[in-house]
Amino acid sequence: MKSFGGKVLFLNRSDINTDEIIPAKYLTEVKKEALGPHMLEDLKLDGFDPQSDRTAAASVIVTRQNFGCGSSREHAPWALEVNGITVVIAENYARIFRQNMFNCGMLAIELDAAAIDSLFSLADADVKCAVDIDKKELTFTSPAGNQTISFSVAPFDEALVRAGGWVEYADNNL
């Protein structure tokens, strides 16, 4: 199983698409590591600030709705992973991106809008997120104190995370 948790990068926008996470011109790379420097590159186009100074240290992304929409490219979760980000927390996801995350043994956690709002109220400070996958709890540490939020994950998706991904799971179980 991969390791989860660490500093949080807040992306305060809905409908962030996989072209914005990793532009198509980098899809000719056949090594995942080559995607690293280009993560979230086209998110800057619309005058949006992806907080590049915080990106380097981040292990967790907190964002809004429909994260990862558009192209099916698994290069999007790979670009996150090679930058050390293995957890995304959002109100909801595009289906293919969500499945790609779990297929890679990574976490795409859904929280309701109120919980996401409460997290964004912390966004101006440095926030850390600890993930307890056995208890299904996220603990956010910020200057405002600690906040623990329960989450749920579909049993199949949890099995993929515990196996380390879909290829491993399919190999052992199908």
Add this chain to the structure above:
Amino acid sequence: MGKTLVQKIFDSHLKTEPFEGTKVLNLDVVMCHEITTPIAIADLEWRGKDRVFDPTKIKAVIDHVTPSKDTKSAVQAKILREWARRHDIKDFFDIGQNGVCHAIFPEKGFIRPGYTIIMGDSHTCTHGAFGAFAAGVGTTDLEVGILKGVCAFRQPETIRVNISGSRSKGVFAKDIILEVIRQLTVNGATDRVIEFRGEVIDAMTMEERMTVTNMAIEAGGTSGICMPDEVTLDYLWPFIAEEYNNDRSAALNAFKAWWSDKDAEYAQVLDIDITNLEPVTTVGFKPDQVKKLSEVSGTRVDQVYIGSCTNGRISDLREAAAMAKGHRLADTVRGIVAPATTEIYRQAMNEGLLDTLMEAGFCITNATCGACLGMSNGVLAPDEVCASTTNRNFNGRMGKGGTVHLMSPAAAVAAGIKGELCDPRSLMK
């Protein structure tokens, strides 16, 4: 209670249900292209599992960057080409016979009603036009599909979209699907299949239906789907006549067995009357931001792009040529036509369509995905604007800093002639 078409496909293809609600389906076709497949191939090799579940059920094409533009894209093509040879994948299409995946695979007759299909490409939903469950997936799903012939899905609910009314002049399949996406929004169909029904869909050709189902993903849909009928049968007949001993009614009955039952349950039913629909386009950077072309006329256009898995088929080129005939592109506009397959290219040439388009000032390129996703063959410079028949207007999609307006082929050509977005009816004879 009855079942939807998708429920019937899930039931008939179920291999196992490892957890409640997670269905592992047996796959009829696994499609591959050179962008998302090479990493799956490399991973299989690394795991010592360089095998394929059934070479006759794997279809592969080099389409996104072809001919290769640089060393990296050449290496991707080489990996796919050598893999296809190594595993005796006979349905592999390279330069000289290739085409955009979602145009060439239907053209070759690989799709059947009731099939399960995956590909490492989000527009795989196109093939739902034939009454198949066809879903885009990532590279890991593709890898397991190649190795074991299965894929896991949460069983999707179905949204039924009934499209009625009569089409006005200048309103094409593209305008209709953009209107559907506007109403559903970009995530209104997430984890759901969009079932396209109604008299307007019934009257559409297969090419028009493919334009519609192609963009189901732009509303978040797992797939788009149409009921397989006589139109489907006419399209597929050259490929299936033998299977059915030349008995059309037997084939049609088999098709109709897949239809959603009358008492099937839907998550949502959306009725859309298109009688008053006008030609439309997208504004902004999301495909649900749709406006009447008459409302945004006057917006400067630098490039016109006719092509892609959405609108690069022969009927699209006929519409484009009909609009272009007797006109010239404005001096300030570059026009690019990428017929979606080699076969469509030849047909358009034989019909004189390419001549008409070239006389109007268009450049004709080979079949490729190219400019649609800003990989080659028509990338925009910053601040440039393209009137495009493709499927995504995401920020930077066709080139960093560029803007894409999605529309029908006729509307795109009209914009090229005027040098600005316009209501295409103003130029229609």
